[in-house]
Amino acid sequence: MIALEAAGLGKRYRDTWALREVFLSVPQGRVVALVGPNGAGKSTLMRVAVGLSRPTTGRLRVFGEEPYGETLERVAYVAQDKPLYDEFTVGEMIRVGERLNPRFDAKGATRRLNDLNVPGRARVHTLSGGQRAQVAITLAVAKRADLIVLDEPLASLDPLARHEVMEGLMMAVADTGMTVLLSSHVIAELEEVCDHLVLLSRGRVQVAGDIEEILQGHRLLVGPAGTVPGGSYEVIGEHRTERQTSLLARLSDPVHDPRWTARELSLQDVVLGYMRSPDVTHYPPPVLAERGDVA
Amino acid sequence: MIDFTLDRKSGTATYAQLIQQVEHALRLGLLMPGDQLPTAKQVVGRLAINPNTVLRAYRELEARGLVEALPGLGTFVRRSLVAPHDPELEASLGEWVATAREAGLGDDDMRSLLEFALSGHRREIA
Incomplete structure (x- = not known):
């Protein structure tokens, strides 16, 4: 099964092409590193994959379907700024997730955040950057999506928080076999985690494929x-x-x-x-x- | 149960490091037939690596006949790699080390010599 497929995908903002002629085919279950310099089109590709942005040309499919409507129940997304409601408590955020997502695993999310010593009563704006990232990613995992899309999940985290975020994510992969698409600038940290690479440059795919084959x-x-x-x-x-x-x-x-x-x-x-x-x-x-x- | 570690600077692929560590434990007798290897999730929970990497290492160990995956139960050791205990052989190696040290050889010199002898032997049987 192909989790993410793009054919001739292009996205234009006014007169600038953020993505051009993108072809991709990512098999299910891969942990994909989406890398490239700033402005290469990483965030745009992610936004198209989660249905927040529509292609100007070509098409993108998630599990064989365009990313709209019911298909989006199979997709979770955490934007770069890890958006959460600042005035909500962690427990309230979990209840929001439960209300909005039919397959939501509230128990699992509560347990995970307990294990990470993120108190359920704490208000979101009092959390550290690492805790905030943990909450956002835990909520996304709890959606029980088949594809999870994370824009720069490790940015602005200290090394311990990076390790904990990745550990939590990889345990979720071990449990569910879900496909992960994550962007990052820290390539060395992706080597143990990711098994598939998509390298963008100026809106185009420079290299894509299983990392082992690319290295070979x-x-x-x-x-x-x-x-x-x-x-x-x-x-x-x-x-x-x-x-x-x-x-x-x-x-x-x-x-x-x-x-x-x-x-x-x-x-x-x-x-x-x-x-x-x-x-x-x-x-x-x-x-x-x-x-x-x-x- | 054994605990895996990761040398991120070694340049050795992660799955190969896991295989080496299991084989090492089998040679030292730290793992014996019937012992269970940690589940992929347990390894991932410590090392924050891709679970497919762990599964791949286990598949390779299974292909070498060293472990066996029992669906729903886990992965278990099938075969030990502990060398048969041979007091005579160990004593003669001990004597050789003593002689070499008297001749002024350091540990690294001896390791090089042993490596040289082993590669010579490999060439002979090849």
């Missing part, structure tokens, strides 16, 4: 200056010194050239390499393979 398909090729390694690859970025050339390359086949070494790359290396070359894009082939659900 890219190497840092290091060899003597003035030579070119033999093989079939596309150069994403390069760095030259007098003696040595380093190429960040997307390989079609393994490179076998005795003068060149091929080093594996971290997610961060690959993402930074593409961000430095914003014009290099490649559209991924549609992902058709299904993976087992989380037990």
Whole structure:
């Protein structure tokens, strides 16, 4: 099952295209890192995915349906500023969630916030940034959605709060097998959590796919200056010194050239390499393979 | 039950680190046949990693015949990796270490020598 699919998706605000010709296919159950520089279109893509914004061109589907009406019961969304009612208590926020969402797990939300020592009687405006994030994300998880969309969930949180937010989210994934789409600037922190990458640049998809396949398909090729390694690859970025050339390359086949070494790359290396070359894009082939659900 | 840790700077993939830790525990006898591995949710609750990573490590351990997933019950150790106890072998290694130390070798020198001997042996059987 495809959780999120976009074909020729474009979104224009006045005369600026926030998204252009976006093609995506995210299988169900993936934890997706949506990354890209500021203004790349991350928030716009999320807003379209949760039905808050309509495409100018093309289409986007969530579990095969356009994100309106009943389909939105399957989707939860937390905007970047983690909107909550400041004057409400945490307990009242949970009751609001219960009223507005037919499948809402109020017991689970109460338990989770208790475990995190967020008092139910506290008013929202008295909470710390980390507690506020915990409340917003706990409410979104309690909606029992099949797709949860989180815009910068880790921004402005201290390291312990980041760990707790991610831990809570990953436990929910283990319980439900839900699909997660989250945007972030801190790529290193996504490597253990996310298994799918969507990298946007200037409103277009630069790279998208399962992270493991992306890492397998890219190497840092290091060899003597003035030579070119033999093989079939596309150069994403390069760095030259007098003696040595380093190429960040997307390989079609393994490179076998005795003068060149091929080093594996971290997610961060690959993402930074593409961000430095914003014009290099490649559209991924549609992902058709299904993976087992989380037990 | 064993507790996983994560070395985020090691460059080793997370699922591979989990596999290494289970194998290490099996070698040391910290895990024995019949012992249960933590559930994916338990691991995720400590390390804040993707549950699919844990499941993938467990599938790989199952493919190696070391553990067995019993649906609805959990994942259990099938086979130990504790090397058979051989006092003679251990004594001769102890003597070798003593001789090497007298010859002025440090721990790292000995480890390198052992690694060299092992790779030589691997080449012979290859």
